[in-house]
Amino acid sequence: MLRKGMFIESVECSDLEFSGRRFLLETDSALHSILASSAENVLVNRVKSRVDCGIPVFRQADEDLQPKSVQELDQRTRIQHTVSQVTGILRDGFEDIKLGKFDIDRFAPAARHIAASLKASPHLLVEVTRLKTKDEGTYVHSLAVGGLMTGLGHLSGLEEETIKELTLAGLLHDLGKLMIPNAILNKTGQLTDAERKAIRSHPERGYMLLKQYPEVSDLVLEICRFHHEALDGSGYPLGLRADQLSLPIRICTVCDVFDALTSVRPYKRAWSNTQALKWMFDRGHLFDKKLILRMGSLFD
Numbered sequence: 663m664l665r666k667g668m669f670i671e672s673v674e675c676s677d678l679e680f681s682g683r684r685f686l687l688e689t690d691s692a693l694h695s696i697l698a699s700s701a702e703n704v705l706v707n708r709v710k711s712r713v714d715c716g717i718p719v720f721r722q723a724d725e726d727l728q729p730k731s732v733q734e735l736d737q738r739t740r741i742q743h744t745v746s747q748v749t750g751i752l753r754d755g756f757e758d759i760k761l762g763k764f765d766i767d768r769f770a771p772a773a774r775h776i777a778a779s780l781k782a783s784p785h786l787l788v789e790v791t792r793l794k795t796k797d798e799g800t801y802v803h804s805l806a807v808g809g810l811m812t813g814l815g816h817l818s819g820l821e822e823e824t825i826k827e828l829t830l831a832g833l834l835h836d837l838g839k840l841m842i843p844n845a846i847l848n849k850t851g852q853l854t855d856a857e858r859k860a861i862r863s864h865p866e867r868g869y870m871l872l873k874q875y876p877e878v879s880d881l882v883l884e885i886c887r888f889h890h891e892a893l894d895g896s897g898y899p900l901g902l903r904a905d906q907l908s909l910p911i912r913i914c915t916v917c918d919v920f921d922a923l924t925s926v927r928p929y930k931r932a933w934s935n936t937q938a939l940k941w942m943f944d945r946g947h948l949f950d951k952k953l954i955l956r957m958g959s960l961f962d
């Protein structure tokens with residue numbers, strides 16, 4: 663539970679509700695202000711805290727502070743609600759896939775919810791998905807990438823059916839990470855060669871897993887397998903080059919990296935959208951610059 667002596671990295675609510683970032687929680691009034699906000703997550707820096715925090719991230723569960731009806735929910739709260747719902751759908755769906763039970767239909771509502779949130783506000787969707795806990799990081803990331811791919815699909819003039827495939831591909835692109843131990847995925851220090859190899863195996867592992875199901879389209883399989891390729895051939899698993907990388911694959915790569923850069927993790931601060939877009943734009947040998955510009959216009 664949140665208490666004085668903890669070092670707060672980030673409170674997941676609008677600045678109007680609580681503007682403090684990166685500070686030592688010392689007063690009752692600051693504590694009460696955080697608890698009275700709509701924040702569902704507060705990121706606590708265990709190392710900088712003066713009390714034993716137990717876990718780095720906690721979920722505020724004060725039911726009295728939650729809105730009472732759908733009508734009372736503002737846009738941001740609705741999107742927060744969608745994100746936690748979809749995260750649950752993904753967690754259950756991924757677990758079932760691991761057990762050999764794949765039901766593509768259970769992802770359809772998740773994709774619809776994400777598309778609706780993105781339409782309501784790309785800014786808010788990105789902001790709400792920015793904070794990722796260790797346990798739910800892969801699911802929230804998949805959700806965010808699904809949303810961003812939907813947006814870039816529209817801005818790229820793709821057909822509705824293809825855009826639906828892109829959303830699904832975003833949700834499933836990192837499925838292979840389920841087979842990588844969390845201790846490796848969440849490691850904050852230097853990776854050993856073996857650990858790096860294990861992480862880099864996730865696109866191929868996800869692809870092999872999904873390939874067993876005929877209902878998964880070639881487009882989704884291709885995106886899952888090649889989302890870590892780069893235009894100059896320096897990516898993995900195959901080191902494909904620009905002329906071998908289709909628009910849907912490039913869209914996934916750009917969305918994947920953008921979400922990673924703009925995310926808060928227990929071990930790193932988030933970059934702003936502008937910082938992330940600029941960093942990627944300066945690396946046109948890796949990413950499709952045209953798509954980075956389109957991503958920028960998603961937030962105009």
Ligand SMILES: [Fe+2]
Pocket residue numbers: 835836864889890918
């Ligand atoms: Fe990935």
